[in-house]
Amino acid sequence: MLEKLLASAFCRAIKLMTGVRALWRENQPKAQPTVYFANHRSHGDFLLIWACLPSALRARTRPVAAADYWLRGAFRHYLIERVFRGVLLDRHIKRGDDPIAVMGAPLLAGESLILFPEGTRNQEDGLLPFKSGIHHLAEAHPQTEFVPVWIENLGRAMPKGGLIPVPLLCSLTFGAPLTLLPDERRADFLARCRTALLALAALSD
């Protein structure tokens, strides 16, 4: 109960602060296991996508988050485990870890994921090269749809290291879903995902 209240409070707060507009281009939100992948510039990124999903889908969508950041401190731990129901990954993979299986479990259970394939927050314009995890995930779950989501402005409003948010208006653009083609090579799939995401960028500079 408390978790649900907190979750909706966070969603309302970030929507109010960013005046966000969610633009569903070419497709509508679907209730099936989906991987939403987005550009990553701010800690608020996953929350903004999560807040903009219809509430029925939001309850079945889980952000993929870095364990080393979120397990520091009891409150953060509580937030990511109970409120946002994050899927925690260790960024420094040890022997015996299987991050693809960890991410795959919710998909098998019919849930969706929010993923940032750049792996870290980008402080420059454009996109960093994608990590290969998204391709491994697509290989393990070839039926899953991968939906690109371009986040505009949140990185400027809440940059890495900034404490006070600049009250900029943000927008989310959801693109057409991608699936792994038969015999598609890793580099090709990663390039296709990256191009699809960049094509959604609202403004070119």
Place this chain on the structure above:
Amino acid sequence: MIIKIPDPQTTLVLIFSALAGLLFIASAIGAALRWRLARGQANPVIDNLIARINAWWVMVILFALTFWIGNTGVILLFAFISFQALREFISVTYTRRGDYRALLWCFFFFLPLQYWLIATHWYGLFAILIPVYAFLLLPISAALCADTTRFLERAAKVQWGLMICVYCLSYVPALLMLNIPGFSGRNLQLALFLVITVQTSDVCQYIWGKLCGKHKLAPEISPSKTLEGLVGGVLTSTAVGAALWWMTPFAPWQAALIALIINMLGFFGGFVLSAIKRDRGLKDWGSMIEGHGGILDRVDSLSFSAPIFSISCGTGGEHESVPQVGHGFTCRASGVCRGTARRAPTPAYKAMPGLRETKGVTFVKNLECG
């Protein structure tokens, strides 16, 4: 012919009632158009027209409420409009991590300070805060972040946003600072005159353009602006401005002339901001006002006309027999006797012959305060 001019309160009630009446007519026309032309079907032009009229209802009611509250209400309303307009401007402008601090200064320091200066009638600092202080301080803040990529362009954009959205728009509530002899207690209706005239011009340009617009003025900047719309809109709203002369300290011909000037400026305000939008590949600045786009789409004309209108009104006051300080704006010294002393009355006040009434406080020659 002697026309009895209603007292300030009655004037505001009259004007807002007239606006509500006009909106009733507009809503009726919208409903009739939907019924006759579109036969209840969706029609983009008529649907947009009705959305625009509904948004006007909300805007007029909001203005009526804030004018009913008085000076504080109007200052807060324009502070909010500036905030939202600056948000829209900076949101579509290219900035980098190095501008983060400069942007925080804009939103959380310069914007509130500018409106606080109006509330405290500190005209001297109000007039130069953004063109001088912000102009010099913001690029320093950005340069300290040691990112030189497109530096001049970024600094210029931030300054432009602040000038258009905060400095220029704040000249509307700055009318409340004006001290026009024989017009005391009526400054709110001066602000209303400006807003009504300029917005009427926008609306009439839209109507004339839709009714008989043929020759496009500059399709590469704004596809909807036509020569017929411009001429018809500006002439109509100049007539409206002249008809409202009794709200102002001007004679009818002066009111008509000043209405013509601010309508032309308002037109070019929309024109210049459209050029910025096209450069950024946008149709609207935002989506806050249904049917109109963003708030900046609604106030672009106001931001170009308000400074010139305010300064004209201020200069007009100079010709009266009472000496004026700062082009007719109440000098900061008037605050001295209200217990918020910051500096002594200026020499201009000390040199003043005889008495002078400001906001109920009588200034005497060589007045010594605090």
